[in-house]
Amino acid sequence: MENFTTKASAQPLKNADELIDSVETFIFDCDGVIWKGDKLIDGVPQTLDMLRSRGKRLVFVTNNSTKSRKQYGKKFETLGLDVSEEEIFASSFAAAAYLKSIDFPKDKKVYVVGEDGILKELELAGFQYLGGPDDGGKKIELKPGFLMEHDKDVGAVVVGFDRYLNYYKVQYGTLCIRENPGCLFIATNRDAVTHLTDAQEWAGGGSMVGAFIGSTQREPLVVGKPSTFMMDYLANKFGILKSQICMVGDRLDTDILFGQNGGCKTLLVLSGVTSLSMLQSPSNSIQPDFYTNKISDFLSLKAAAV
Amino acid sequence: MENFTTKASAQPLKNADELIDSVETFIFDCDGVIWKGDKLIDGVPQTLDMLRSRGKRLVFVTNNSTKSRKQYGKKFETLGLDVSEEEIFASSFAAAAYLKSIDFPKDKKVYVVGEDGILKELELAGFQYLGGPDDGGKKIELKPGFLMEHDKDVGAVVVGFDRYLNYYKVQYGTLCIRENPGCLFIATNRDAVTHLTDAQEWAGGGSMVGAFIGSTQREPLVVGKPSTFMMDYLANKFGILKSQICMVGDRLDTDILFGQNGGCKTLLVLSGVTSLSMLQSPSNSIQPDFYTNKISDFLSLKAAAV
Numbered sequence: 020m021e022n023f024t025t026k027a028s029a030q031p032l033k034n035a036d037e038l039i040d041s042v043e044t045f046i047f048d049c050d051g052v053i054w055k056g057d058k059l060i061d062g063v064p065q066t067l068d069m070l071r072s073r074g075k076r077l078v079f080v081t082n083n084s085t086k087s088r089k090q091y092g093k094k095f096e097t098l099g100l101d102v103s104e105e106e107i108f109a110s111s112f113a114a115a116a117y118l119k120s121i122d123f124p125k126d127k128k129v130y131v132v133g134e135d136g137i138l139k140e141l142e143l144a145g146f147q148y149l150g151g152p153d154d155g156g157k158k159i160e161l162k163p164g165f166l167m168e169h170d171k172d173v174g175a176v177v178v179g180f181d182r183y184l185n186y187y188k189v190q191y192g193t194l195c196i197r198e199n200p201g202c203l204f205i206a207t208n209r210d211a212v213t214h215l216t217d218a219q220e221w222a223g224g225g226s227m228v229g230a231f232i233g234s235t236q237r238e239p240l241v242v243g244k245p246s247t248f249m250m251d252y253l254a255n256k257f258g259i260l261k262s263q264i265c266m267v268g269d270r271l272d273t274d275i276l277f278g279q280n281g282g283c284k285t286l287l288v289l290s291g292v293t294s295l296s297m298l299q300s301p302s303n304s305i306q307p308d309f310y311t312n313k314i315s316d317f318l319s320l321k322a323a324a325v
Numbered sequence: 326m327e328n329f330t331t332k333a334s335a336q337p338l339k340n341a342d343e344l345i346d347s348v349e350t351f352i353f354d355c356d357g358v359i360w361k362g363d364k365l366i367d368g369v370p371q372t373l374d375m376l377r378s379r380g381k382r383l384v385f386v387t388n389n390s391t392k393s394r395k396q397y398g399k400k401f402e403t404l405g406l407d408v409s410e411e412e413i414f415a416s417s418f419a420a421a422a423y424l425k426s427i428d429f430p431k432d433k434k435v436y437v438v439g440e441d442g443i444l445k446e447l448e449l450a451g452f453q454y455l456g457g458p459d460d461g462g463k464k465i466e467l468k469p470g471f472l473m474e475h476d477k478d479v480g481a482v483v484v485g486f487d488r489y490l491n492y493y494k495v496q497y498g499t500l501c502i503r504e505n506p507g508c509l510f511i512a513t514n515r516d517a518v519t520h521l522t523d524a525q526e527w528a529g530g531g532s533m534v535g536a537f538i539g540s541t542q543r544e545p546l547v548v549g550k551p552s553t554f555m556m557d558y559l560a561n562k563f564g565i566l567k568s569q570i571c572m573v574g575d576r577l578d579t580d581i582l583f584g585q586n587g588g589c590k591t592l593l594v595l596s597g598v599t600s601l602s603m604l605q606s607p608s609n610s611i612q613p614d615f616y617t618n619k620i621s622d623f624l625s626l627k628a629a630a631v
Contacts, residue, residue, distance in 0.1 A: 163362075164522055165522045165524060166524035182465065182492045183491075186488045186528070190528045193528045211541065212540075216471045217470070218470045218472035219472050221496060222539075224539075225540055226499070226540035227536070230490075233515065233517065233529075233536070234518075
């Protein structure tokens with residue numbers, strides 16, 4: 020994670036037009052910005068339509084690694100949103116994109132601690148993999164002298180959120196990281212919390228990653244927010260300047276930090292986990308450029324400004 | 326973990342008599358010092374007999390939390406060693422002793438992520454507990470709106486090595502730590518490696534603890550080595566000065582650091598995981614007072630000195 024200098028206090032968004040005109044691309048976090056759990060947030064379709072009609076590029080970024088881009092696209096479809104697969108950047112995709120970016124050898128394998136999305140993206144990218152859901156039911160039989168064999172061709176361990184984490188996976192991935200020379204330790208994200216259901220906060224991908232930090236005493240390379248990998252990837256892919264991007268999110272320590280680490284403009288929406296009092300608390304050191312209640316404020320603040 | 330100042334390079338033990346005369350108590354780590362896996366290290370029974378005959382107090386300390394003192398005592402018995410339960414300090418016992426030391430309320434409960442040893446010690450100490458092996462087969466059913474209930478009376482979560490770690494336990498313990506006011510987060514140890522079998526290194530208690538650090542973003546209170554809790558407890562219980570203790574172990578970052586943090590004399594034995602070249606490597610900053618091949622060198626070095 021890069022350092023950032025403490026910025027001036029966030030300003031309430033007053034003139035949306037000015038912000039919209041000043042950037043080329045909007046990157047949206049999904050949960051808490053576009054939807055909450057299974058419910059679309061008010062005014063989102065109209066807001067996205069307006070931005071598209073003004074020629075803005077829209078990108079949807081999520082640290083969720085359990086689904087592939089394609090699977091995630093279905094969620095947009097179900098909610099009646101017209102978003103294409105290519106506009107979606109999930110951390111499952113980021114893991115595969117990272118391996119591509121470093122020319123990870125096709126004769127090496129990836130051991131996956133995580134759910135289906137990571138496997139699907141690795142497959143699309145043409146990488147060999149093992150682990151994932153297949154290892155969810157595996158147990159270790161502890162006879163004296165028992166040794167767990169592991170594949171010496173594993174050159175990367177990708178750890179993401181995994182409801183089926185078990186000791187077999189911890190030991191297998193740990194052996195690969197510790198014993199295979201040069202083996203990479205990649206985390207899709209280190210989020211403490213995730214939203215399996217909207218009824219409570221659930222332990223997030225940070226807990227699976229933490230297990231491997233504890234056993235390998237190594238730090239992972241993070242490809243999801245707030246690391247800048249996805250931002251760099253987007254900027255390269257679309258040939259855009261980061262100062263021409265506005266990152267919109269509901270979390271200070273992932274979304275806003277991600278935008279700031281990448282050198283983008285940042286807008287916090289209060290439709291998710293962060294309240295105005297949390298933003299303005301003296302203990303919070305992360306200040307976005309602007310904040311507003313929800314993204315559909317773009318519509319009313321635009322009208323007001325005219 | 327306390328800081329320690331870099332000490333002068335370790336000296337080979339030349340005069341065991343002098344060391345033995347200078348201390349009242351020997352604290353031995355077990356694996357790599359007393360036994361390796363299921364095999365007793367040469368000369369151990371004779372060495373312990375000699376020390377007892379010279380009036381030395383012997384204490385056996387282990388970060389293993391899967392067994393209680395009583396269960397651990399059986400391992401000594403099986404190997405033909407005459408060691409009493411009261412001489413054994415396992416981190417399972419340390420967790421219960423810690424709760425006693427802070428007068429943890431008897432109407433509060435302890436949620437256990439770990440194996441049988443912790444439960445047994447909590448029971449002996451008169452504490453209420455839940456979790457442990459009972460939660461090993463539990464799964465989370467992810468219906469929309471599903472909420473995991475947790476016991477609001479849980480006032481401490483104890484995390485130790487657990488072959489049956491699963492997401493249910495991670496979420497349950499995380500809810501207790503995050504949502505029950507004042508709930509303690511106690512780790513029996515943070516060892517990266519443990520010795521389930523002697524055929525390879527196995528991911529240790531550090532991986533279970535790491536999972537909870539990742540989801541709670543809190544640091545645990547560690548009761549096992551290298552934290553000084555057990556040393557303080559021993560010094561209090563037996564009324565001994567720490568300078569009158571020699572800590573004997575095979576690991577620099579747990580055993581020797583434990584001894585140094587506690588202000589004791591330290592002796593590294595090379596019969597476990599640490600080799601002479603590791604000790605003398607420039608990257609190693611932990612220097613015991615003395616080192617020797619194995620504890621039975623006490624016998625020969627004694628003879629030589631006479």
